[in-house]
Amino acid sequence: MAHFLAFIKEKEAKLRNCYAETIHLESDEFVTMILLDSDFLIEFFMRSYRRALIIDDDPIFTQSGLGFLGIDIQDDLYLEENQLPLVILSELLDLAKTATSNGDIYEGISFMTVVHSWFSNHIYLQSIVAEDLIGVQFSKAKHLLDLIILCLHSLQPPPSGTESEFNYQNIPGEKELHRVGVQFKSGSYENPLDIKFYEGTLQILSFSLFDRTERFYRNLLIFEAMHVYPVKYFNDYVIIMSCFLVTPEDADLLIQNGIIGLGDSEKLSTVFRSLIKDCVKRSGFQYAKLVEALQSYRKLPTHGWMATLWQKHLNNPWAIISVVAAVILLLLTITQTVCSIIAL
Structure with a gap:
């Protein structure tokens, strides 16, 4: 001793x-x-x-x-x-x-x-x-x-070098993205802060959120904020996740798609909003290009139309059969009409 x-x-x-x-x-x-x-x-x-x-x-x-x-x-x-x-x-x-x-x-x-x-x-x-x-x-x-x-x-990738102002109001929630046909998928474990959007699919690392997970996140967030790091990567991750998870319905979407493993959707929607109180909204937001890509996808009207078709009219096998039958009947009617015109 x-x-x-x-x-x-x-x-x-x-x-x-x-x-x-x-x-x-x-x-x-x-x-x-x-x-x-x-x-x-x-x-x-x-x-x-x-x-x-x-x-x-x-x-x-x-x-x-x-x-x-x-x-x-x-x-x-x-x-x-x-x-x-x-x-x-x-x-x-x-x-x-x-x-x-x-x-x-x-x-x-x-x-x-x-x-x-x-x-x-x-x-x-x-x-x-x-x-x-x-x-x-x-x-x-x-x-x-x-x-x-x-x-x-x-x-993380190196900073983009641009310190332009970012409008945080532009970050859409998961339910809003779902309405325009964005698919959700669990990302790989190569980088827990990496969020990707490619060909209509948003990839986020899967996680389970317990009380101790929230405390762990908060400790990382506060420590990162209090010390001099070139970029506040974890700060930006918490901000974008808090914008994605606005309502319990947003959390339900991530649970259904295997991104959130365990947790109560009512509580999940409040955890990141609680954490964001310790965040700093700054220029040079690391997910700015991701948000830009999501907004570009969201603004194309065809994505919303297709999403509405699948989610409201083709959301079960019987609905699909009915639509296919209606299309076949329409084609047969058109064919019969064309044949009648030719016969004249």
Whole structure:
């Protein structure tokens, strides 16, 4: 224990400088707090990574995954006020490898390794793991939230370079798009913030929205807003989703098309509108071209006519049969009339 306390003591000035506000704790109190919090987090991630470390009657983990207390801790991991510098967590784990006689459990393990494993079980962050972005961004990141934002940002296309004003009132809702024949499809996991529109189909990454998902989104959004990033990608994602999900009917459309997995449509329509309170509407909106394409598609009258035909008159097999029969009867009538005219 003394060995680890001495290690933290050496880093005290650097650690205090990691926090924006002055921490009014005596040196010994501060060092002990950092060590206890760091040890807890390392142990938490290690038990998630190596299930053999889970003890009987573990209050946090079960052999099948997180217990109820573990789920609460998972939520707290992403709170900005609970962040610890990644560098100290990484160095403490490395120190533990040399300080323990049971070094086999640490063989081939770094803090980056266990974080990589943790993210692979988080559906929203699987694309980060798949692209191996953690290895690229880990040394640059200050803490877990910063690591997530850096990885998400690195998946996005570079800024367009134009800072023209954007009219946010132009973003249509899902029900409005449905009326003009836009189809909805679940997108791939390559980029969770990527929304595509091609040949009348809007692709959005599928997700399930629980209370803890909303908290996770809010933590990312607030952290991104408070820090200097070249582009506020997550901010823009929340804005466009809040415009898509205006009513419960909008949410129902996404549920029916497999984009939203679980969730109450009444609540889903309010979640993003709640999150948008923490957003900044700015020039250089990253989905401006997408909205332009949607509006161009929406303005073509033929799309609305065809959508009305299919949704109101061809929405079941019997309706289709009736329309086909009517068309055949009309063709036969025309043919008979033409033949009668020729015979004259």
